[in-house]
Amino acid sequence: AQSVAQPEDQVNVAEGNPLTVKCTYSVSGNPYLFWYVQYPNRGLQFLLKYITGDNLVKGSYGFEAEFNKSQTSFHLKKPSALVSDSALYFCAVSKSGGYQKVTFGTGTKLQVIP
């Protein structure tokens, strides 16, 4: 069975500082990996995905993530945090190829402090 672990329930970072939200995954075969963000009382918004190719993936709003196969990780990063980045972040994984179900982590609340 596939799974995603987001070890931190909450991450606090000062505005302007770099941020990292951690994610590790478990899936048989090659993974598809995703990051989504959820604002209060809203659906999920896509940030970025890794399908194949370059291990460093750049996404929306200045976010990026690095796929590390040996560590089975896909950490989300941003060089300089904004207060408006404060939200709930979800990492997700599916098996590669064809139609596969997507498994989400439990989410990490990011709080950017002014």
Add this chain to the structure above:
Amino acid sequence: DAGVTQSPTHLIKTRGQQVTLRCSPKSGHDTVSWYQQALGQGPQFIFQYYEEEERQRGNFPDRFSGHQFPNYSSELNVNALLLGDSALYLCASSLTVPPGLQFFGPGTRLTVL
């Protein structure tokens, strides 16, 4: 493009009742997936529909059923509601090819009393 739309926004039901939630996918998308998101949790995959057929299902009982129409819109039906069914129900649409990227609707908040 209106994106993914869901109705209703909120719903209150009592135990034992039945509920139907509706989803219209993003224009051009042929695949619809449904998720249940309990408070403080990540979305849990319920099932996925493509060409009017269920092609993937998560660990949910048969009380949860769905349908996809020829215009790709979809319904989620839940019978014999339990208190534990209270959650935000999210619909996501995508293309089969290329795989993976899903666009989510705002969700339907179901409260079971």
